[in-house]
Structures are given as structure tokens and as C-alpha cells.
Amino acid sequence: MIPMGYGEYGAASDEGDNSSPTTPTSVGVGDERVARAEGIKKAKSRFKGKAPSSQAFKELETFNTRLQLFGESMNVSNKAEMKRLEIQERKEARKQRKIELEQYRINWEQLSRLEQKVNREQWEDEMIVILRNNFQRFNNDA
Numbered sequence: 775m776i777p778m779g780y781g782e783y784g785a786a787s788d789e790g791d792n793s794s795p796t797t798p799t800s801v802g803v804g805d806e807r808v809a810r811a812e813g814i815k816k817a818k819s820r821f822k823g824k825a826p827s828s829q830a831f832k833e834l835e836t837f838n839t840r841l842q843l844f845g846e847s848m849n850v851s852n853k854a855e856m857k858r859l860e861i862q863e864r865k866e867a868r869k870q871r872k873i874e875l876e877q878y879r880i881n882w883e884q885l886s887r888l889e890q891k892v893n894r895e896q897w898e899d900e901m902i903v904i905l906r907n908n909f910q911r912f913n914n915d916a
Contacts, residue, residue: 878912881905 885905888898 874912878909881908885909 885902888894888902888905891898894902
């Protein structure tokens with residue numbers, strides 16, 4: 775068992791088997807206890823078995839209502855955040871699609887110019903093959 779006391783500083787200690795307090799509760803009387811004056815410290819026994827006051831219920835209901843409203847507001851803000859993220863994703867997808875279309879247009883112009891050339895070099899023929907493959911992939915993805 776772990777000792778409860780604090781040792782030499784005079785705080786509560788678990789050293790003795792004596793269950794009575796070391797300081798008397800009244801002057802000159804050994805084991806008798808004198809009731810404390812009302813309002814100084816309420817005894818626990820006064821509260822045992824009693825139902826909480828109606829004020830405590832009102833405070834609990836108010837707390838529960840506030841907690842529920844907070845939860846609902848969090849749901850609303852979470853839904854708004856999810857909607858904002860969806861809109862952001864759609865914007866990003868549109869930007870990406872615009873970039874792809876611009877790249878498609880540039881590649882198309884480049885392919886057209888290369889195909890119009892009469893005397894092409896070997897690298898130009900290879901470039902034509904690469905561009906045509908890119909167009910086939912782009913059309914298959916769309």
C-alpha cells in the first residue's frame with residue numbers, strides 16, 4: 775500500500791492506526807465532536823440520498839441544450855467545409871482540364887506543321903509518331 779502522508783511537514787499521514795484526528799475538535803473533550811456552525815462546512819451526510827435541486831436540473835438542461843446547439847452548428851460548419859472542398863476540387867479539375875486542352879491545341883498545331891513539311895528529318899518523323907500516340911491517349915481518356 776502506498777503511504778498517503780507527506781512525512782515530516784505535518785500534513786496528513788498514514789503512519790498511525792489511530793483513526794481519531796490529532797487536533798481536537800473542541801477544547802477539553804477527547805473523542806467527542808462538536809457540530810460545526812451552519813454555513814461553515816456542510817457535512818456530507820446531509821446530502822446523501824437527496825435529489826439534486828431543480829436549479830441543478832435547469833443548469834444541466836441549459837448545458838445539454840447548448841451542447842446540442844454547438845453540435846448542430848459543428849455539423850453545419852462541417853457540411854459547409856465539405857461543400858467548399860468539393861467546389862475547390864471542381865475548380866482544380868477545371869484548371870487541369872484547361873491545361874490539358876491547351877497542351878492538346880499546341881500539340882495539334884505542332885503536328886500540323888510537321889505533317890505539312892515536305893522534306894522532314896528523322897527526328898521530325900519520330901515526333902509525328904509521338905504526337906499521334908498522345909492524341910490517341912487523349913481521345914481514349916476523354
